[in-house]
Amino acid sequence: MQVKESIAKGEQNVTLRKWNYLFWTTLAWGSGVAIAAGIFLIMLFDDFSFLEMTEPGFNWQTLLFALLGGALISTVSQMGFFAYLTVRYIAVGIIRVKWVWEGLQIFIIFDAFFATVYLSYKSFAGEGGSWVPYIWLPLILLIISFAVAYWKMIKTNKNAFIPTLFFMFVVTLIEMLPVLRYDSVAANIYMLSTLVACNTWQIMLLHKLVGNKKELA
Numbered sequence: 001m002q003v004k005e006s007i008a009k010g011e012q013n014v015t016l017r018k019w020n021y022l023f024w025t026t027l028a029w030g031s032g033v034a035i036a037a038g039i040f041l042i043m044l045f046d047d048f049s050f051l052e053m054t055e056p057g058f059n060w061q062t063l064l065f066a067l068l069g070g071a072l073i074s075t076v077s078q079m080g081f082f083a084y085l086t087v088r089y090i091a092v093g094i095i096r097v098k099w100v101w102e103g104l105q106i107f108i109i110f111d112a113f114f115a116t117v118y119l120s121y122k123s124f125a126g127e128g129g130s131w132v133p134y135i136w137l138p139l140i141l142l143i144i145s146f147a148v149a150y151w152k153m154i155k156t157n158k159n160a161f162i163p164t165l166f167f168m169f170v171v172t173l174i175e176m177l178p179v180l181r182y183d184s185v186a187a188n189i190y191m192l193s194t195l196v197a198c199n200t201w202q203i204m205l206l207h208k209l210v211g212n213k214k215e216l217a
Helices: 002-012 016-044 060-094 098-124 136-155 158-175 185-210
Strands: none
Touching (some): 016 060, 016 185, 060 158, 060 185, 098 136, 098 158, 136 185, 158 185
């Protein structure tokens, strides 16, 4: 009950000006990282283009689509962030026992990891193919999520570790579903890097927006 009340108090402290700041800074992060990822992919893949709508190689069309794609992904990231906060507020109100709620989040994290590997393997691996190539994306995301969660814990308190880990891993995977449907390394790199940048920025900014380091993750 105390955690739920702290969340409610924190949300009351968030003004329109703060959410406006969050929106535009997240948009800037998403756009900037997306352009950098686009340039990296152009250098990595000679035939890289956005949805076959641009000419391969380094040109203004590819950079423009990288920018627009980053802006769109940052918006998706913010929608996922607000959805996460809403679901978390409701869940904390329903599940009053802290260890049950934390255990449920850990279970979902493991389930999301193995489901991503299994479904990707079943969808894209040929007969007799290996599952190893499909473990790298969730594994890399999990490592990044652990690092961000630890950083968040250092900046706030130990109660922030599991919620941050859950947000960074599970919510990011959900937001990546449009590109996970395709077996594309370039698309995964582009969207993962942009989403990680946006989600990290938002979760690390949250306690500053609400002015609460002790209770709110």
